[in-house]
Amino acid sequence: MVALLALDWAQAQLDGDGFGFGWGNSSLLRSSNSVGNGNSEEEVRVALDQLPRDASDILDILKAEQAPLDLWLIIAREYFKLGKLDQFRQILEEGSSHEIDEYYADVRYERIAILNALGAYYSYLGKIETKQREKEEYFIQATKHYNKASRIDMHEPSTWVGKGQLLLAKGEVEQASAAFRIVLEGDRDNVSALLGQACVEYNRGHYSESLTLYKRALQVYPDCPGALDPENVEALVSLAILDLQTNEAAGIKKGMEKMQRAFEIYPYCAMALNYLANHFFFTGQHFLVEQLTETALAVTNHGPTKSHSYYNLARSYHSKGDYETASRYYWASVKEINKPSEFVFPYYGLGQVQLKLGEIKNALSNFEKVLEVYPDNCETLKVLGHIHVQLGQTEKAQEFLRKATKIDPRDAEAFLDLGELLISTDTVAALDALKTARSLLKKGGEEVPIEVLNNIAVIHFEREELELALQTFKEALGDGIWLTFLEGKAKTYEIDATSSLLQYKDMQIFHRLEEEGLSVGLSWNKVTTLFNLARLLEQLHNTETASTLYRLILFKYPDYIDAFLRLAAIAKARNNLQLSIELVNEALKVNDKCANALSMLGDLELKNDDWVKAKETFRAASEATDGKDSYATLSLVCILFIVHTALGSLKIFGVLPTLTFLGNWNYFAAIRNEKRNPKLEATHLEKAKELYTRVLVQHTANLYAANGAGVVLAEKGHFDVQEAASGSIFVQMPDVWINLAHVYFAQGNFALAVKMYQNCLRKFFYNTDSQILLYLARTHYEAEQWQDCKRTLLRAIHLSPSNYTLRFDAGVAMQKFSASTLQKTKRTVDEVRSTVDELENAVRLFSQLSAASNLHFHGFDEKKINTHVEYCKHLLEAAKVHREAAEREEQQNRQRLDLARQMALAEEARRKAEEQRKFQLERRKQEDELKRVRQQEEHFERVKEQWKSSTSASKRRDRSDIDDGEGGHSEKRRRKGGKRRKKEKSSRSRYETEEADMMDDHDEPEDEDANLNYREPGYQMNDQEDNVEENAQDVLAAAGLEDSDAEDDAFVDAKAAPSSAGRRRRAWSESDEDEIPERKTQSSLLQENSAELQDSDGEFRDDTNRQQENAAVDDED
Amino acid sequence: MKLAGLKSIENAHDESVWAAAWIPATETRPALLMTGSLDETVKLWKPDELTLERTNTGHCLGVVSVAAHPSGAIAASASLDSFVRVFDVDSNTSIANLEAPPSEVWQMQFDPKGTTLAVAGGGSASVQLWNTDTWKLIATLSIPRPEGPKPSDKNSSKKFVLSVAWSPDGRRVACGSMDGTISVFDVARAKFLHHLEGHFMPVRSLVYSPADPRVLFSASDDAHVHMYDAEGKTMVAALSGHASWVLSVDASPDGAAVATGSSDRTVRLWDLSMRAAVQTMSNHGDQVWGVTFRPPGGPGPRVGRLASVSDDKSISLYDYS
Known part of the structure; x- marks a missing residue:
């Protein structure tokens, strides 16, 4: 790319020379007439090689002789050739003055020629002038002259050609082309116009067209200066450049030949030298390059050319790796350039060299200059991207790289760079970029570098797209022995793998595979990817294959510490501490200063309860990193603290891998202070808070510190702050959840605490952490949700069966449950019954624990358990009494109901009997009435009979009637009597039971043995049962007494009166x-x-x- | 091989379901699924619809394990209160209440002939063998305590016995401990033979392969299932894939597969010829405490059935083919 650009520039640069060349040609063409003065009678001979110094002399002659205007032109040209520009101008200006116009009004062509010559002259001056104002001045002059010429003859082609040249010089290519075309329309073989147009095409970059035009010019006018004068170096150079531009091997060769010829003719043409140097640079002949460019530098003062030469030189050194020198020459080259747009390559080169020399800022400014000129140059954009990465300005870097990828969506490299850049910030975008790069590379038939695939896979991995990651890793690794492991084929060889203890160190499998002719190869560039793949497998819980891969890495590269550490971590996760320690030691054999390994070893030793060793290890780790590894340092501090405070078996380590041990130290110091001196405590807490805060200031993301601070605040009672401190930021850390739950707990917000614990369990521990279950149980305990508490504890026992503490707690929970039920004033029989069951369980649990303590299963004090057993037994006895009482009560309730029903029945019967009686009474009354009536009637009859005569039959009937009435009466009387007897009996029995119950009631508080005490009422109850059918009143009374009795009992229990129950309760509460x-x-x-x-x-x-x-x-x- | 879900019963128990076992079919009825739960009940279910046959009460504290006699006539259930209740399957009449203090009771298994019940004895570091006729304790297979001075807390809890398994020939009993070691005993001589090492976390479930009396599978909290040659003292393979504790393992009657249940809420089926998990069922919402293959035999089509029980109170039945 750089090289190509260099050529581009060369073309642009040559335009100037091309133009100059064209211009030169045209003026030469026009003035290539022989010297002559035909119009004059007298001949004034002017030797062209002996023109006077002062042009006025000649002018005087010309004016005096009325010399034809073409002679003026010739003389002016001669002056020009001699380099006497002032004279040249003087003559021409005189020649184009008003006097001349008037005088030679008819000589149009010559006048035009003079004006054109002047125009061309000013064009040239304008072109080479560097100062903008003067430049424009010249161009204005030139335009003025050409316009004047046009006024003389609109159609004079040479004027148009001149105008075209002027426009070219001004850079107005299109207008120039229009001017040339006007000429060519009139005369399609006008050589000057052809040359001008060729130049235009050249400027437009249409080189082949340009070349055709030049060729046509040559055909039309074979005596074209280049051909005419084989010694014309500039022409040769120009043609050579044209040839070079064809970009074809043959063309380049021809061009170089021409260039060489030009060089041979005139070895000091800087342009040619530069081009030759350029050529030799590409052919790699640096020695020649240097010589040529040095010569070029010596012979020219022309800025751009010099700059080009310096650039060539610099490039040469650059490619040789001599950056210092290269940088100097680039710098020189840059200095020759006014504007970067003129020649931007040295800036690029300089930037590159500065990058190499580490002067990033300077490089940045140089590349930025390049970018100004070529805002769409991908290379520059990429380089700038890299620089910004190095400067840590990722945003800017991304911007540049994104632009680069936008400009060239096929540039895989740019996508790769962008992807790599984005990995740390925006994984999604990074993944996209990398994927694009991958597909571009694939499309291009190139092999996708393993790093790219590795990166893609890693991103997938981080985004937890594990399947995709796996696929990509496999793609990255390609074929190899690992496939055998991945597909599980190799396992068949593993059958007789022996000592399982060493499973993660076993290398036999690879030896065996090798013996079987499989190549166990692993090239170095694949190790990282393989390691990553193994990490992925670990994540997928395919630990076995992962370990095989780690071992494969170690088999080939036994110094790969990370693989050792991963294997050790796997072993540690499986609680195989011995093996883990061995593996870490292997790692330490490779590098005994590896802080990670040392820290891990320290951890392992702690787990093994090897405190002293752990201390040493952490100290070593701390030293290995000059105390920078805070983990080790703080672990050490923690150990020292723990050892010194003799906290013994408190295993704080599992949860304290943090920077904040110091804070914790103070915290513990505050908490652990036996005397709990409030002042001291406050100081310690304050100190702890300070430490945590300090850590927080340094590492805002240190959750542990935030957590710690939260705890301290909580301890001081600032619960709200704790919530704020922990907040939602650290949801990934179970400790925070737990602590928050603790806070809720301490606030008495049990429901929330429970929820928090449960979520934590589910989220982080697959519900397998019995410790948190224990917290949960305790929350339930405090919330007096005994059954939940018990269940939770049972769950915990199920999870860690060998933790007898949990059993003990379960016992306590059941005991508490029972006690609280018994304290209730109202309870159902079922409740009491379950209480008794619960107590029986508790007794059983405690007795088991007691028995187990003999076997030293756990660290309980046997006496304490026995106390519990005793207490529970006592409680059980009491509860049994309660149960019986409750059962009795229930029975009585039932009986009461029965009785009520019976009574209702009796009442009904009585009512019915009453009704009956009433009815009978009524009837009797009626009967009596009737009888009386009848008697009266009878009497009357009798009287009548007496009066008249009476019959025996009627008398008999009457008597029977009376008997009937009497019989019913007596029967009723008998029944009544029976009832009275019954009543007497029942009232007697009632008094008896009442008495018994009263006695019972009085006895109870004094009697130590509740059971014995209660046997009586139970006994009595049986009695009552016998009686019960007889008398409802009795039962009611008894029931009423029972009620008060129960209340009394509960009272006794609750009031802690100086009775056995009271003592029991206190024992329990204690x-x-x-x-x-x-x-x-x-x-x-x-x-x-x-x-x-x-x-x-x-x-x-x-x-x-x-x-x-x-x-x-x-x-x- | 493949598992296909047949039926799931949500809230099969009021609380976490902790144990499951198949009661072999008898002449009068098909095989039943027996489950035990924290809700202190044992329930019997009739496949394939999993209709509830009966709910047995009588346990205090959670039911931690259930075992069925090979005849299918009697079964045993054990709870956290360390009682083993032996009962008649069809009538639910109690046959015996076993207790051997100070041992707790964890996993139980009847020997293949049905003459002996082996019970993992927890903190006593031993396995109790009960005669199934007299229900008398015949032997206590104790794990030899490691030498050293006075056994401390640590040592003793390490050998806490959680799981027990009979070899299919009835000659060996293996038991798994909290520290991950597996101990193999010669039953006839009531003698400790050797340890199988490899796990370093609690081994909660053990099962012998029905196809090969030497092959023993173990499920451990280290998320691995190990396959041992129990006689040769070697580990044949380690199966990894579960994300958390492996709570239960059972071998298929054909001996070609094992199923595992884990704290990661999944049930996995492992193809032993590939030594890899071929299927993962994630229908449970909490820890899967038990997986059990139905033994062959009995009336009805001879199809494979697998049942799983979970902390989410549900039980699930799968077709295994």
């Missing part, structure tokens, strides 16, 4: 309230800062309970 916080400290400290939140919370609760505890202790004493 153990429970004490235990839960303890559990918290044990478990929650695993989780860094969050733990402290809990811990402090626990301690806070401790305080509130202290009094009670003391009381309990007293009580026990």
Whole structure:
């Protein structure tokens, strides 16, 4: 590209010479007449080679002799040839004066010739003049003369040719062409016009047309100066350049021959020298280039030519790699140029060299100059893009590269550059660019560089388009042994792989593959891609293949530390610490200063509980990086802190890989201070906050610090700030979620806390983290959602079965649940029953734990568990009583209902009987009435009979009637009596039970053994059951008493009166309230800062309970 | 080979479903799917419609494992309270309540002949063998404790036994521990044979290949399934692909495939000839605690069935072909 441009420039540069050449030709043509003075009678001989110095003499002669005007012209020309321009001008100006016009009014052609000569002269002056004002002045002069000539004869072709030349000189190519065409229309063989037109075509870049025109000019006028004068160097050079422009091998060869001839004729033509130098530069003969250009520089003072020469020289040095010298010559070349638009190449070269020399800013300004001239030049745009990248101005760089790709959408390289540039900022755009580059390269039949594919794949990888990434990686890697692994074919060889412990170090497979004649090759440029592929496979959870690939890398390049570290990381993830440590050590064998490896080793040693070693390792890591690796440094600080404060088994490390250990240190110092001196605590907290803030200022993105700061603020009670600090920025960090949940928890916003914990579990841990489940359970516990609490704990147990702490907690939760149910004033039998079940479970759990503690399964104090067991047993007993009571109550309720129903029935019966009686009474009344009436009637009859005569039959019937009535009466009386008896009996039994219950009631608070106490009422209840059918009142009374009894009991339980129940409760409250916080400290400290939140919370609760505890202790004493 | 979803029951239990096993078919009824859950119940389901046959209660705390006698007549379920309840499948009458303190109970399995029930004993670092006639404890297979001074907290919890499996010939019992080691026992002599190493995280599920009594599959929290030659003490292959803990593994009756359930909420089918996952089912919304192939036999068409149970309270049935 550079070379091509150079040629372009050369053409442009030559235009000037081409024009000059044309101009020269035309004037020569016109004045190539022999000297003669035909009009004069007297002959005045003027020796043309002996013209006087002062033109006035000649003028006087010419005027005096009335010499023909052509003679004037000839003499002027002679002066011109001699370089006496003033005289030349003087003669011509005199020749075109008004006097002459008037005098020679008829001699039109000569007058025109004189004017044209003057016009041409001024054109030339204008052309070579560099100062704009003078230049225009000359052009105006020239125009004036030509216009004058036109006024003499509109159709004089030579005037038009002159005008055309002038326009050419002014750069108005189209108008010039029009002028020439006017001439050619009149005379298509006008050589000057042809030459002018050729020049126009040349200027337009139509070289072949230009050449045809020149050729035609030659045909028409074979004595054309070039041909006429084989020694005319300029003509030769021009023709040579024309030949060179054909851009064909033959043309170039011919051109170079001409150039050489020109050089041989006249070795000091700078133009020719430059061109030769240019040629030799391309043929690589730098020695010649230097010689030629140096000569050229010596012989010319013409700025552009010199600049060209310097440029050639600089290029020569540039290509030889001598940037210093090249830069100097480029600089010289640039200095010769007024405007970059004249000759821009030195700027480009200078820029390139400065880039090489590292003077980026200077290079930038130079390339910018090039860009001003060629705003669409892709190369320049790309170079500028690169420079901006180096200057860190990615935006600008992108702008340039985007422009470059827009201008040339087929420039794969530009797309590649753009893509690479965008990777860090805009992956989508980068991916697009790289893909375009890839397809361009493919279309062009070129092989896509592995780096490009690698980059594309990496972007896919980062955008989690894992499948695409995989495909692209495969494409990038092409054929190779890895395909065997990827497709799982090689696994068949692995069957008898032995020690599984060493699976990630095993290299046998490759040896075996080699033995089987498969080539296990891996070229160096593919290693990175292969490594990336393995990372991808890891991401896809295809760890096995990933490890094989890592091993393949190590098999071929045993110094590839990253592969060791990845293998170690895989082993670590699988908890194979021993192997992981070995692998890291392998890595350290390669480079014992590798900070990453050292940090990892430190981590592993910590995991292995090898504190002292870990300390040493972190110290080494810290030293390896001169203390710049904050991870190692801070880990070290943390270890020292922990070792010194003897926190023992607190595993803070898993969650503390941060810059902020110092902050944490202070934080812990504040929290851990046993005496909890408020002043000291405040100082520590303040310090911690300060540290976190400082880290935050330095690394705004350090989540750990923000998190830490949040925790401190939370500790100080600034919950809102904590939320703001953690906020939504760090949603990717589970710790933040957990801490936020802790905050919600501390605020008493249990529902939100629960949600937070659950989301965190689901989002980050696949619901497998029993620790968070524990937090969740605790939240439920505080929210008094006992069943949720229990379930959560059971889930946690299921996840980490060997964590007995969880079992203990589950026991506590069940115990608490039971206790709280028992405290309720209203509860159903089912509730009480489940309470009893729960207590039984709790007892069982605690006893199991107690048994297990004998086997040293866990670190519980056997005594404590036994206390729990005892307490639960006690509670269980009580609960059983409660259950019985409740069951009894339920039964009684049922009975009450039964009785009520019975009573209702009895009532109904009684009512019916009453009705019956009433009815009977009524009837009896009526009967009596009737009887009386009848009796009266009878009496009357009898009287009548007595009066008359009476019959025995009627008497008999009457008597039976009376009997009937009496019988019904007596029966009723009997029934009534029965009822009264029953009533007596029931009232008696009622008193009995009442008494018993009362006794029971009084006894209970005093009696230690509730069970024994309750056996009686139970017994009695059976009695009652017997009685119950007999009397409803009794039951009601008993039930009423039962109610009060239950209330009393609950009261006793709740009031903590000096009774066994009270003591039990206190024992419970002590153990429970004490235990839960303890559990918290044990478990929650695993989780860094969050733990402290809990811990402090626990301690806070401790305080509130202290009094009670003391009381309990007293009580026990 | 392929899995095709047949039927899913949402909210099959009130709480997370933790265990699943097929009860072999008897002359009177087809094979039943038995599931155990945190909701303290054991449910029996009739394929392929998964109609609920019965709900057994009687457990406290969550049901962590279920096992069926090869005859299909009796089954056992165990819960976090360390009780094993043995019951008659058809009548749900309790046959025995087993307890061997201080052992907890985790995975259980009947031996192929049905004479012995092996129970993973958790913190006792042992496997209990129960006679299925008398329901008496016959033997306790203890993992030898590593030498060293006084066993500390760490050591003991490491050998916590979570999973147990019988070899198809009934001569071996393998058990998996929290620390990732697998111990192989000679049943006849009640003797510890050797460890199989390779995992370093809890091994929650073990199964022998029905085709080859030497081949043992193990599922571990390290997201891998290992295939061991249990006699030769070597690892044959490691299958990776799950994103989180592998909670359950079962081998297909034809021995050509294994299925796994994982915390990553997926069920995977592995082709053993390719040693690669050929299918991933992601119909569950939470951890998949159990996968189980239906044993062959019984009336009805002889088609393969796989069931999976999950923390999302659902159970799923697949056609395996």
